Amino acid sequence: MMKTDFRREPLYIAILAVLLIVGFFLPSWLRFLLQTALAGGLVALGVALQMRAGLVNFGQGLYYALGGYAVGMLAAQAGITDIFILLIAAVLVSTVAGIVLGLLLSRYREIFYAMLSLAVSMILYGLLVKAAWLGSTDGFNIPPVSYLGWTPDRAVRPDIYYVTTAVLTVIACLATARYLTSGAGMLCEAVAENEIRLEYLGASPRKVAFIVIVVASALSGLGGGLLAMSTGHVDPLMTNWTTSGGFVFVALLAGRGSTIAPVIGFFLLELVRTYALDLAPNAWQMILGLVMLAVILLLPEGLWSLIERRRKA
């Protein structure tokens, strides 16, 4: 809990600098992949945060999609293209959803939390798939965004979008690090380990769980909004369980020591996925599933200590 990078602001500034510098040397396809992975990495970070409190969210894609669709619907249907308004809306919508669901789900633990979060995200998936006015399974395209009235033209747009994503992702990671050093963040592990004792010490485990759910929803909403801006497109797959399962997988592997690790992990997953989709478009899920099984079956148990530790306690 204390041997982490949470308190080192210079580290985040350094990471941002590296991201920006590297961005100018990467081939454009790889930089774009990195950009979308940064956005998705925020969702993986949200899942990892909840895992600290022992909550495994199999439906975090819900907030990802809400953020994405908030940006998409405002830009494509209401004609609002200012990126700051759009992203604030994305965070707002997903946070409100996080508050409502958090009130309902914060009393559940373990299998029930996993199952209910998955069910809720699939309800949204079902709704989006059936919503013809939102393009059903195809989703819809989003017009280019503007910055305080300036719409970057085609030549500079990729650079601007990349910088926006990199800056906001790093700021979000920094804010998350602040949260982790607050009382609410510090008590997460206590909730996972022994919440009855926590009650006897005078704290409310449910409140701690609620706060982490809301923080994670805000992060994921921002991630969804950034993805919508980057790709100019949203579709219901964002809240499909394939997507959410990928986040859980990454969060498990990334561990709990860092706010950056889930982002890097998600980038690696995206890289594998890109190649797998190229090699075998209809077997991508199978490859992901086999990799997951292999990791779970073959890697030493220590890696899973995060969610298995309570059994031994």
Place this chain on the structure above:
Amino acid sequence: MLKFTAIMLDGMNYAAWLFLVAVGLTLIYGVMRILNIAHGAFYAIGAYVCASALGVFYAAGLPGALAFAVMGVVALIAGVIVGLVVERGVLRFLYGRDEVLMVLVTYALFLILEDAVKLIWGVESYFVYQPYAYFGFVEIGGLPYQVYDLMIVALAIVMGIALWFWLERSRMGRMTTAVVADREISAAMGINVTRIFATTFAIGTVFAVIGGVVTAPKIAVTPGIGVEVIILAFAVVVIGGLGSIPGAAIGAIFAGYARAMSVHLAPAYELFAIYAVMAVVLAIRPHGLFARASGRKI
């Protein structure tokens, strides 16, 4: 009045179907503590196997009534094979691991099986409507109703009773109940837990496959049908209480009638009806209507 009859019949029909697809899920969880997401894939496999088998069957020009025997046989064979392959091939290496980790395992299995289905059957749709039309209609309270749908109700009742009978009356079933009550003591008493797990998983899988087989004649069999089913089955077991078989029946009835009512009274909210019931039940009884009490002792 007609509307009332329609709600009663549709609700019953839908409840029966939900029970068939949910009871295997709750059985497996109750005995093995595995929330099996791959259950949805088993259902899809059932639907595809049925479509293929009946396709061959009708192409051979065999008499229509035999189709039902074919459906029964393929459901049993496919269910037992798939169940045992998954249990012996993967799950048995992971017994005793964290429940949430097992969700990730069955989730991975679901992904693998979904793509396996696509590789075997392709992405186009299959139609085998003949069994659905075979019996025609019967009039109930002035309403023509598909006999096939009534037979699904009968099948669900028979299967439910058979499962209950197995658990309560057979030696193997009683040992299974003992394992549910206390795994360590059961193993210490010489009950073969490994065999119980394999049997339970196979039975649970057969239920999911039967669900797919009997549904295949009513729908277009296409990729993705397993997803909706697993989520509905989740809702049913959440309402009833995870791991409880009477709970699965009650949950199916609640969800089935909720859907039937919304279809006939407020069609726009059809999708929400079941989830609304789920939300209300969770608000009143957080772990479902038939949840077993489990509290941590200090």
Place this chain on the structure above:
Amino acid sequence: MSDPILVTENLEKRFGGVVAASEISLSLYPGETLAVIGSNGAGKTTFVNMVTGYLKPSSGTIRFRGRDITGSSPRKTAQAGIRRSFQISQIFPQLTVLENVMIAEIAAADGKGGLRRAALTDARMQTGRAVLDRFGLGQHSDTAVGTLPQGIKKQLDIAMAAINDPALILLDEPTSGVSSDEKIEMMERVIAPLKADDATLLFIEHDMDIVTRFAERTVAFYEGKILADGPTREVLSEDDVRKYVIGGVHA
């Protein structure tokens, strides 16, 4: 004598048809140290569980500092100033000793902005280390708790109960699981810092040496009821207590 800090009146707890505790009327006065003795099943832990909100009494009232707290949750009773330790130590095994104590400090600040504010402050770490030093746990502060011996775990459990100066601390069998030749030493290590804060102490104990040595007053439970209540030496010499309680322990 000053006003009592804790008053229970006719507390009763039934589980179905079984009466686990009844007619428990007890007053605790500020600063006193009280031992609760009785054989297993006499209602001692049931009493502690009712006072700390884990069990809701079937009837009767509990007043703490003049306020009715009957049926309050563990969290509310903790916030009101009642803390406890456990027969089987209840700690956070994956975290270090210092982290455990800091969790206790942060938890005590819940409801007072404690969740919002930065928690990992130098001041808090210092307080945490000071607490550990007082309880003789200083040398273990950076060790993961799960790996420590049972006696140290129990000491930590008690140290956590003492965080934030509670007015009343209930220790459920502080020396159980500790080897008999270490029991007195361990009690000395924890009682001294607890008394230094003027806390009112109640501890459940089976070892009469420890009771005689550390408690000014003793309450004997028998079959869910109070058999005797008074100065320790008097209670321990009562015939009924010798016959039903002390005899019962050694039988």
